[in-house]
């Protein structure tokens with residue numbers, strides 16, 4: 001249950017009567033914690049995400065080898081230089097090199113189903129259903145699709 005005015009992202013899920021702005025802020029916070037590490041803080045993709053790492057760690061494939069498995073829960077023991085592969089996390093907004101932006105332009109439910117089933121890529125299904133709706137709402141809002149985002153907000157708080 002998220003009370004209005006609760007610290008964004010501090011909750012375990014939605015379910016309360018969240019207004020649009022508060023729901024998008026929750027989604028932004030969930031995105032920053034769970035998604036930005038691969039897709040970039042401003043959703044600009046891996047190239048942007050790398051800028052948050054120290055220069056000596058930007059060759060991600062040194063440890064996240066492309067031939068490694070993609071799913072690897074962080075609750076398993078980690079081997080520093082032998083981690084899940086990252087794939088090529090695309091921008092989730094339109095950028096100069098990626099003018100299409102988010103490719104999933106179907107109903108919000110399709111985007112929710114995709115992120116619930118596949119993201120975060122190394123541990124899909126980790127978030128609650130309501131959290132995936134908030135993430136969906138945030139991504140739609142970020143792409144200027146306010147009406148669809150409002151549908152996702154409604155689904156998150158149902």
Ligand code: HEC
Pocket residue numbers: 031034035036037038039085086087088089090091092101102103104115118119120121122135139
């Ligand atoms: C380990 C890196 C990684 C993390 C963390 C991650 N993603 Fe992804 N994401 C990817 C990759 C790589 C793809 C491209 C498809 C694939 O290889 O699975 C992708 C694709 C996507 C797409 C499809 C974009 C499109 O236009 O088709 C969406 C949406 C998405 N991710 C959302 C999220 C959300 C939301 C989170 C956080 C809950 C997240 N991702 C966390 C790596 C990641």
Ligand code: HEC
Pocket residue numbers: 037038049050053056057058059060061062063064074078079080081083086122
């Ligand atoms: C020196 C080895 C090494 C390099 C280089 C490295 N990682 Fe990692 N990464 C790890 C290890 C070990 C973990 C698991 C333990 C932890 O979270 O620190 C991890 C965890 C992660 C996670 C999941 C936990 C989280 O913080 O969200 C993501 C996503 C990730 N790395 C992405 C990246 C990206 C993107 C790069 C390149 C910019 C990168 N890593 C570079 C070793 C590395």
